[in-house]
Amino acid sequence: MKKKQRELLKEMAAHIFAWALYFIYENAAVFLIYPKRVFLVSSCFYFLLNAIFFYGNYQLILIVGVDKFKYLKRIIIVVCLCIIYLNTNYALMILIRDISLPTSMFTASIREFTILRIFRFLYIISISYTYWLIKDKLKMERNLLSAEKSRYLEIQKTAEMEKEKIKSELNYLRLQINPHFLFNTLSLIYTEVIKYSEKASESIMLLSNILRNILANPDSDGKVWLKDEIEHITNLIKIHQLRFDKKMSIQLSIPEDELSADKKIIPFILITLVENAFKHGDLLDKQHATVIDLSIKDEQLFFTLHNKKKSNNLLRPGFGIGMKNIEQRLGLAYSNKHSLKIIDNTNFYSVILRIPLNHDELYNN
Template sequence: MANSQKLPISTSIKSAGKSAGDFRFSGFGNTFRNKLPHLAGRLSSLTASLEMALWQYIKKHRVVLAHLGVWLGFLGMWALTSVSFKLSALGLLGMCVTFLPAAFAFYGSNFLLFRYLPGQQYRKLILAEVLFFVGCFVVLVFTIHVWRPLAFQDEVMWPTLRTFTAWAYWRDSLWLYVLLSALSLGYYYLRQTGKKTRELKLTLQQKLEAEKGKLEAEYAFLRAQINPHFLHNTLNFFYAKSLGHSDELSDGILTLCDIMRYSLESDEDQNGTVLLTKEVEHLRNVIKINQLRFSHRLQIDFQLRGELHGLRIIPLVLITMVENAFKHGELTNAAHPLRFTLEVDAQNQLFFTVANKKRSGPKETSHGIGLDNTRKRLAAAYPNRHLLEVQDQEDFYTIALQIQLPAVAQPSTNVHVSAVPAAFSN
């Protein structure tokens, strides 16, 4: 014990400081400091959400809030400049009752103007204004004799026949009606001007967006046209090289060229329609190319009835339904083949039906424009002149299309119906 050495005071302090540092009370402070940015971010997000909700509420009820603000400002100024006004519940009630005829005249006139002026119903407006003026007179009389005394707890003097025939009341009512109706008319035209300004702004914005969309669509169309044309020319080259090597290969390449040529250049007229015979030929080519793909193992029944000459249809509508059948249908079941039936009656009614058994395995992908787009195109081209029905059963899928087609004056002889077989099956 005598030999024990005492540590210097500075060394003891450093050791104590080191030990105190190991006991990390500072960790709580670090944790709090680390949470500060997170809390600040949440508070900022909450504030932004509240501001957005408040702005949406103001935007939705801006007209009501504007009217409320104007009335509060007007009544506040009147209360400050009025000698008889006393800030109490009775005083506030009396002030509101005092200006009740003015509010009735203003908003009643607004109702009539906004109801009849936009439709230019001037006779109804004049008759309604006459009745409304009588209503203003009645409200003014009852305010003076009944409601205002009740608000100020004075004696009520019920109106009599002499009251309703007094010139002073009619004069005051006429002055109130003319003044507030003039203010209402100004307010009406102010609202209508603002409405037309907003509509013009919206129209210009929609026009700019439409022009922008048109430019983007033209650019996308241009980009989409480059590769198909290149592929079309390449297929022609392959067709020339395949001659003499494989009749089936050259026939398949030629059919694919025809399909691509029709898709790119369908020879539409000014109404955006093509010959129905051309559309049917396109269907045959699509069926043919699919048969070549599957070595003629597809079970397809294509029935064609009626006269097609002289009829036109918007392009690539029927093929959408055919592609849908190839995508979802059972292709090799001889008991349930793909059935395509096209019939035209004497009244130029087109009936096109596609029926197929649903495939249980994987389905082919399709690059058609889709049934939804087809519905929109049919609605735009044949309003109230077409019917498209879909029957989606558990094992079978059927699409039935009916269109009233217009006939052209001179039937085309580019493609004969005789060139289209009545039944195309394998």
């Protein structure tokens, strides 16, 4: 708002300066030829009248705009303004004469008065139209420049998304180290281990499911099913509970409707946030349980995570990079229609995420 006010003040100052120069120019020209016919006070009144018709005509041009009958309307406007101009000019001339104000503009001949004032009116209207044409041209050029800038930013954004997509595909290829062989091997180990330890066999099964989710191929938009991401989170919690003999204090809230929801999101966003809680949070504190809440409302996914930090917690070097990567991927995928809020206090860490689920395209072609 302040920027617009400053621009308006600059424009007003430029107009005042231009009219002042015009006033000085005309009176200086008269002074050089007829020094005794320069009367500044009365000249100011006529200049004020000319300025009123200058801006009045400009505003009327804007009102007519690009109407179908714009040329006919403009001719009618010019004729009407000319009649008004002649009458107001004549009234001003009589007023100046009656108050005995010196002026060089008085003439007793109606014919001479009409011819002179019509020429003056056409001169003012011509300048007014020229001013409008210049402003209209500048506006068109600004709009064109703005469109080109938007197009450039869109191309740049598309290039970044393509780069991110190629990077993700390369990462996916690196992970595809003969997955069938890997799963067959885990299945063999599971079959052998279940004979001796139910806990160990359950860990192998959970690990197999986690790897299956990691190696899952996203669709053409780079998205995966939300229910698969939820299953991934659940399996990750289960395997950590087995690791700590089910002593971890975690409150997972996911309504049944969300488990069966036919929705998709980009992968490794939710799971990365949960993994950060396992890495840097104190999940064994019974009094301050780690809370993970996921819900869907009005085609929006709401994900909240709150955990207590470890007492001797020092963030690992990759933590900040991981969060920046999440923010970048969300911005590219959802065109900044999402929201991500991080509350990082001394003892607690919270993440509040909202993702639109009706965003059809991840990449603009």
